[in-house]
Amino acid sequence: MEWLYIVIALVVIVAIAFWFLRGRSGTTTAAPTTEVAPPPVTAPSRGLRDRLGKTRRALSDRLSGVLSRSGFDDDFWSDVEDSLVAADVGVKAASTAVDAVKRRKPENPAAVRDLLAAELIAQLAAADRHLETGGDPSVLLVVGVNGSGKTTTIAKLAQQLDGPERPVLLGAADTFRAAAADQLKTWAGRIGVDIVAGDSGADPASVAFDSYHAAKARGAGVVLVDTAGRLHSKSNLMDELGKVARVLRREAGDIDEVLLVLDGTTGQNAIEQARVFTEAVGVTGIVLTKLDGTARGGVAIAVEQELGIPVKYIGVGEGVADLIPFDPEAFVDALLGA
Ligand SMILES: Nc1nc2c(ncn2[C@@H]2O[C@H](COP(=O)(O)OP(=O)(O)OP(=O)(O)O)[C@@H](O)[C@H]2O)c(=O)[nH]1
Numbered sequence: 509m510e511w512l513y514i515v516i517a518l519v520v521i522v523a524i525a526f527w528f529l530r531g532r533s534g535t536t537t538a539a540p541t542t543e544v545a546p547p548p549v550t551a552p553s554r555g556l557r558d559r560l561g562k563t564r565r566a567l568s569d570r571l572s573g574v575l576s577r578s579g580f581d582d583d584f585w586s587d588v589e590d591s592l593v594a595a596d597v598g599v600k601a602a603s604t605a606v607d608a609v610k611r612r613k614p615e616n617p618a619a620v621r622d623l624l625a626a627e628l629i630a631q632l633a634a635a636d637r638h639l640e641t642g643g644d645p646s647v648l649l650v651v652g653v654n655g656s657g658k659t660t661t662i663a664k665l666a667q668q669l670d671g672p673e674r675p676v677l678l679g680a681a682d683t684f685r686a687a688a689a690d691q692l693k694t695w696a697g698r699i700g701v702d703i704v705a706g707d708s709g710a711d712p713a714s715v716a717f718d719s720y721h722a723a724k725a726r727g728a729g730v731v732l733v734d735t736a737g738r739l740h741s742k743s744n745l746m747d748e749l750g751k752v753a754r755v756l757r758r759e760a761g762d763i764d765e766v767l768l769v770l771d772g773t774t775g776q777n778a779i780e781q782a783r784v785f786t787e788a789v790g791v792t793g794i795v796l797t798k799l800d801g802t803a804r805g806g807v808a809i810a811v812e813q814e815l816g817i818p819v820k821y822i823g824v825g826e827g828v829a830d831l832i833p834f835d836p837e838a839f840v841d842a843l844l845g846a
């Protein structure tokens with residue numbers, strides 16, 4: 509009988525071991541489902557509403573509070589205007605929109621919100637936002653203050669514009685910071701585009717010159733020139749940038765786009781930056797970055813209203829896919845929509 513007990517004990521031990529191992533291996537195979545999928549390369553990984561969530565919440569919370577009050581008296585309209593100004597929409601854009609809505613005599617809060625959205629969209633409707641890439645090669649110069657997101661924006665644009673017909677070449681004319689060319693080289697390698705870089709301390713205008721001629725010689729369709737970040741108040745650095753633009757204009761006949769990259773989190777200071785850069789190099793379009801991290805995203809409307817320069821793209825994240833053409837309707841809807 510003893511052998512029977514031994515056999516039963518062995519069977520029980522084997523069964524327990526089998527059950528235990530199955531449980532362990534189940535955990536192992538389940539693990540990959542918790543891995544984060546890499547972000548898609550063609551569209552932002554989250555919706556615009558989600559990306560603009562901070563501004564949306566700030567604006568909506570404040571506006572909802574105002575709209576819940578009874579009676580649309582002068583205080584009411586002035587508080588509606590303040591809600592927009594707090595989201596950095598700008599005093600001019602906010603008061604124009606509120607005056608127009610007031611004249612339409614809306615009867616309920618939902619109508620106020622809808623008319624406000626329509627007015628803001630109407631203010632943004634006239635601008636031409638297409639990215640000019642007609643040159644052969646097209647020359648796009650990217651400028652802005654330190655850390656605004658120029659190099660990242662160049663990588664994002666390169667990803668979108670590069671193709672077999674019109675390959676992109678990057679020009680690393682930020683020779684001021686030793687690591688700047690390396691940062692752009694890393695992006696170029698990741699995206700798979702050509703790059704021309706100068707030595708640290710080299711004349712940025714000569715790197716821009718070399719980039720343009722390399723693009724021409726190698727059959728590139730688009731050359732994107734990165735520049736060092738500079739404070740708009742430093743006139744010697746603005747002169748240096750002016751020289752880069754002059755050299756490119758002379759060599760290429762014209763520059764297709766001078767894109768000013770503005771950090772959306774800086775709010776109204778962006779307006780002053782835009783003014784000075786426009787005087788120095790003739791900005792043709794604005795890229796407003798970091799709108800995913802700010803409650804002041806309304807500055808997109810203010811910048812355009814105050815300067816008459818179209819916002820062409822908005823940056824809504826650090827990933828290479830997180831740059832989207834600025835679409836006023838989608839933007840205003842993301843901020844104010846129900
Ligand atoms: N959240 C977020 N971060 C961004 C966005 N665009 C750029 N950044 C981040 O901003 C930081 C600065 O970006 P860069 O592209 O190096 O800025 P830059 O203007 O080239 O900087 P300098 O060359 O030093 O003047 C980096 O950490 C980027 O990842 C954006 O749209 N959203």
Ligand SMILES: [Mg+2]
Pocket residue numbers: 658659660682688734735736737
């Ligand atoms: Mg840079």
